[in-house]
Amino acid sequence: MDGRLRITEIFHSLQGETRSVGRPATFVRLTGCPLRCQYCDTAYAFHGGEWQTLDAIMASVQAGGNHLVVVTGGEPLAQADVLPLLTRLCDDGYEVFLETSGALPVAAVDPRVVKVLDLKTPDSGESGRNLWENLPYLNAQDQIKLVICSRQDYDWAKEVLQRENLSQHCEVLFSPAQGEMPLRDLADWILADKLPVRLQIQLHKLIWGDVPGR
Numbered sequence: 565m566d567g568r569l570r571i572t573e574i575f576h577s578l579q580g581e582t583r584s585v586g587r588p589a590t591f592v593r594l595t596g597c598p599l600r601c602q603y604c605d606t607a608y609a610f611h612g613g614e615w616q617t618l619d620a621i622m623a624s625v626q627a628g629g630n631h632l633v634v635v636t637g638g639e640p641l642a643q644a645d646v647l648p649l650l651t652r653l654c655d656d657g658y659e660v661f662l663e664t665s666g667a668l669p670v671a672a673v674d675p676r677v678v679k680v681l682d683l684k685t686p687d688s689g690e691s692g693r694n695l696w697e698n699l700p701y702l703n704a705q706d707q708i709k710l711v712i713c714s715r716q717d718y719d720w721a722k723e724v725l726q727r728e729n730l731s732q733h734c735e736v737l738f739s740p741a742q743g744e745m746p747l748r749d750l751a752d753w754i755l756a757d758k759l760p761v762r763l764q765i766q767l768h769k770l771i772w773g774d775v776p777g778r
């Protein structure tokens with residue numbers, strides 16, 4: 565039987581983050597997340613949504629006509645049938661990115677999928693959920709993202725960067741929490757410490773603001 569997933573929205577936009585930033589993409593946003601980061605900008609995806617078969621989702625992605633597909637949430641790995649969806653997207657030739665909180669196992673994700681894995685900082689309120697066992701499953705194509713809210717968060721991220729040797733796994737992104745972390749301060753700290761990370765801003769919010777479907 566065809567699997568089903570609860571979907572909040574499928575939309576087309578420019579990818580706002582990661583190393584595919586600025587490229588047209590189709591976004592598949594799955595409903596539900598077991599975390600509650602204090603800065604969450606997709607709380608509208610916690611509940612509701614609509615059950616869709618994998619066939620229906622594939623048809624919507626095909627209609628979008630983009631080569632790049634971003635599977636996001638909420639937390640997409642909270643629904644088991646996301647794994648066959650990811651594989652079907654890869655089989656059909658799409659370039660697939662998965663955005664995940666880092667709180668659920670990524671071991672079973674199709675290796676062709678680019679994983680963008682969060683590590684939650686103390687100020688997120690969810691750092692106790694980081695699944696450190698995920699790190700060995702990352703490879704050079706993947707990315708680790710840390711949303712920084714404060715100097716305390718930055719110091720924690722810097723310590724984790726060195727302790728876990730994060731840059732050896734893949735590229736590391738430091739992203740300022742909107743409205744909490746001044747971009748200039750974060751840039752200055754990264755430069756002062758010569759950290760091997762990429763400063764990332766959310767392009768879609770720069771263009772359209774903080775609105776759903778973008």
Ligand code: SF4
Pocket residue numbers: 597598599600601603604605606607637638639665
């Ligand atoms: S993991 Fe992502 S979707 Fe879930 S609460 Fe945190 S920011 Fe929001």
